[in-house]
Amino acid sequence: MTGTETYATEETEAVRTPDPGRRRRARTLLVAAGFAVVTAVAIGGALGLGGGGGETPGAPARAGTTVQVTRATLVERTKVEGELGYGAEIPLPVKATGTVTWLPEPGARIERGEELLRVDDRPVVLLHGTLPMYRELGLGTAEDVRPSGPPAPGGAGRPGGPDSGSATEDPTGTGATTGTGTVAETGATTGTGTAAGAPAEDSAAQTATVPMRGMDVLQFESNLSALGYRGFTVDERYTSGTAQAVRRWQKALGLPPTGRVRVGDVVYSSGTVRIGHAGVRPGAAAGENALTYTGTSRKVVVDASALEAAWAVRDTEVTVHLPDGRPVPGKVASVGKRATAPEGGGGDGGSGPGSGPGGAATVPVTVTIADQRAIGRLESGPVTVEYVGRERRDVLAVPVAALVALAEGGHGLETADGTFVAVKTGLFADGRVEVSGTAVREGLKVRIPQ
Known part of the structure; x- marks a missing residue:
């Protein structure tokens, strides 16, 4: 009995007196379980997986800058290389x-x-x-300036002109005529001649000087x-x-x-x-x-692609960027009418634009610069010519960075309240893009995600 009770007593004491190491292990398990629950809740909230009753409708989905959809005129500018000089010799x-x-x-x-x-x-x-x-x-002679058609009656000189002579018929009816001719412009010769029944000699007319x-x-x-x-x-x-x-x-x-x-x-x-x-x-x-x-005026010659030379129209205004970066206004003066194949091109036997490994054929475009003083002392060198390709006036536009790719395809904008609206994009220019859509309006605030 004693042995048995003692066992019972020892067992009882073991139950009543907890082991300190076991107590520490239990506390550790409870803390770990609580941390796991808190972490799961935080992750679920971040992913939007929590219950609908606890969601704040106005909370933004992502951080970023908010901008407005505005109306603007977008201009697409294209740059091509050119050469400054005085033109072809x-x-x-x-x-x-x-x-x-x-x-x-x-x-x-x-x-x-x-x-x-x-x-x-x-x-x-x-x-x-x-x-x-x-x-x-x-000063010519009568022979040099002899007018076409029959000669004027009475001798040399232009009929009715300041060098014409005067002729007087013979009143006797013998057929003889007398004429006097004076070259008033030169004062070089004054001759008199008489013809009786025969043509007058024209030696005097040939030596008389008359205006050319x-x-x-x-x-x-x-x-x-x-x-x-x-x-x-x-x-x-x-x-x-x-x-x-x-x-x-x-x-x-x-x-x-x-x-x-x-x-x-x-x-x-x-x-x-x-x-x-x-x-x-x-x-x-x-x-x-x-x-x-x-000529003495410096100009720019651009070898423009024959496939993309629609911008090159006489009097079209362009901007010439000099080697030091300074912009100078210019204007298209002439456009060549003959396309030139690139050097080494035509390897496939083709001769049209775009044939050969060298690229498309080109046409020369000459750009004049009215303000020659703005060029300074530079006489030649490579420059860049900037022209307006396309222009869209009074359209809705946002920064290109505001566009987001939608899961269903296409582009969209994220509004300030975290919703997404689909948009159709148009012209891209100067870091902005034309947008349109049923949900897009002027003044709409959209987010540029970071």
């Missing part, structure tokens, strides 16, 4: 024959009345005009007047007054004062020129390839 139409004895330096600016070069130590002078020098100018006429005369006299020479009327008639002014002009150039202008003495251009490269050296024979020239 054009050969000067030098008609002087002989040996080149002097040439100007490349890049020299030649004004009206200045020497372009010297041939046989004789100056070739630049004048302004569009009509080429095609004949020698000077033509648009080339008007062009030359306009230049002579612009250079400060007077004593003649600027018109289509090369008179003795013109010849006297030419003699003074020739003396100033160091030329023999002949009063006549040879074909090779002048070269016409539309304005002041800038000398390009020389095709010959001093000592070589002169010719039309002796010198090249350009």
Whole structure:
């Protein structure tokens, strides 16, 4: 019995007196279980898996900046590479024959009345005009300026003109006529002739000097007047007054004062020129390839893709970004009408745009810059030309960063209350995007997620 009771007592004491190590283990299990419950609740709340009764409707789904949908004009700008310079060099139409004895330096600016070069130590002078020098100018003879059609009665000269003579019929009826002719413009000759029953000799008419006429005369006299020479009327008639002014002009150039202008003495251009490269050296024979020239205004040439050159329309305004980043306004002046294949292109035998490994064919687009001073001293170099591709006026727009991808596809916007609305996107420009949709309105606040 005693042994049995003792066992019972010991068992009872063991039950009544808890083991300290067991108590610590139980406390640890309770704490771990509580932490797990709290963590699960927190995760469920973050994922929106909690009960509907505890959700706050106005709570944002994600943190981020809130912006408004606004109305704006979006402009799509495209940049292409170009080259600043003076344009393509054009050969000067030098008609002087002989040996080149002097040439100007490349890049020299030649004004009206200045020497372009010297041939046989004789100056070739630049004048302004569009009509080429095609004949020698000077006081002509009756033979030189003989009008078409039957001659006027009574002798040489233009009928009814200031150089016409006067004719008097013989009142005796013998068929003889007497005529006097005076060249009033030149005062060079005054002749009398009598014909009796036979044609009058025309030797006097051939030696008499009369005004040469033509648009080339008007062009030359306009230049002579612009250079400060007077004593003649600027018109289509090369008179003795013109010849006297030419003699003074020739003396100033160091030329023999002949009063006549040879074909090779002048070269016409539309304005002041800038000398390009020389095709010959001093000592070589002169010719039309002796010198090249350009205009004096700097411009930009863009080799635009023939497939994407719709923007290149005459007078289209563009922005030229210089190598230092400064923007300068420009304007499209001309567009080439012939596409050029890229170098090394056409490997597949094709010749149209886009053929060959080199890319699409290009057309030259020339951009002029009105404010030449804004370019500074830069004469050539690579530049960037920026033009307007597309433009959308008065459309709803948001920053591109506000767009979110929807699970069902497409794009949407997240509103300030955490809901999502589907939108249709339009033009992207300057970091903004055109949006539209039934739920999109001006002033709607949307979130840019972080």
